[in-house]
Every structure is written in structure tokens, then in C-alpha cells.
Amino acid sequence: MMLEIAMASMVTPIQNVTQPEDILEFFNENIAFLGSVSLLGVVLSMAFMGALFVSYASIESENEIEPLNALFLGIRKFFPLLGAYLIASVGVFFGILLLILPAFYVAARLCIFPAFIMLEDKGAIESLKLSWEKTDEHGTTLFGLTITFFSLTMIFASVAQSIISPGLMQLVVLAIIEYVIVIPWGYVYFSLYKSLKRY
Helix, strand or coil: CHHHHHHHHHHHHHCCCCCHHHHHHHHHHHHHHHHHHHHHHHHHHHHHHHHHHHHHHHHHHCCCCCHHHHHHHHHHCHHHHHHHHHHHHHHHHHHHHCCCHHHHHHHHHCCCHHHHHHHHCCCHHHHHHHHHHHCHHHHHHHHHHHHHHHHHHHHHHHHHHHHCCCCHHHHHHHHHHHHHHHHHHHHHHHHHHHHHHHC
């Protein structure tokens, strides 16, 4: 979360810039820092996604895991998580090209791929395939849940942006909103994964 705030606060100076040359100059002057922070952000985002599913599993099995240990487990699975995420993103992008709603359906059907990677040691392609197959009967429900959580995120973010003036405080509030919604959203997907494993 802190990394996202740092990255967003780095680029806020150019939000009122209108000349392309000024934007280009800003990025040229800060390319090394922005590149490093972006790379670290990608690694931590994938690790966080994996850590969530490991944490959900540890809560369910009543085996405590330290948050940092869960994060390190996510980092160890960085490449399969990133590969699956990128492939899923391409599918969602094509869904957007087909009038947006199919994007939510594709995202919903591929939602449990991190569980297969983190908890069953599957690869990127296999985890996506399993997610698609296992969620076949639950596609409509997942579609509705995905739209609901996405809409909640957008509504709360819009309200925060209209109430809080642009700046560091707004960035902090938006990051908190994101995580407050993403964690239960992920748990809904994990619950589906667990229920599918029982049958």
C-alpha cells in the first residue's frame, strides 16, 4: 500500500501539466526511480495476491502464518502468478473490446487461479484452465459478485475523490478503500475454491 502511495505521489506534480514536452521531461528526469518503484510494485502486487490465498488457507486450517512469511511465499511464486495474471488480463482486455460486460465474466471465471498456484503448486496455464473449468457452474454468481465488488470500489473511490482534495491524504484514503474491499473480495473467491475442493 505504501509503495502505491509513493508512486502516485511521485506523479501528482504532472496532473495539471498540459504540454506533452513537460510530461516527457518529467519522466526522463525520474525514469530510474519510477522504473525501480514500478518493478518493486509489480513484485509486491503479485506477492500480495499469493499471500492472500495462503493467509485464507491458514485461517481455515487454524495454522497461523506470519504476514511476512505469507508474502515471501507469494514472492516465491512470482513468475507463475505474473504469467497467469498477464494471460488473464489479455482475456479481460478482449472482454472489454466485446462491450465491457464480458470482461467481468472472464475475470470472474479466472478468479481462483491464485489458489491453484499457491495451494496446489500448479503452473500459470494449468491454474487458469482449472479456474475456468471449476467455475463453470458458478459463472453467473461470480459475474454478479465481481460486478458488485468492482462497483463498490468505484463508488467509494469516487466519493473519496469528491470529498478529499487531491494530495497525499486522498492517495492514502484511496489505497485504504482498495484494500478494505479487495481482502473480502478475495475471500469470497477463496471460499468458492474451498467449496469446490469438497466435491
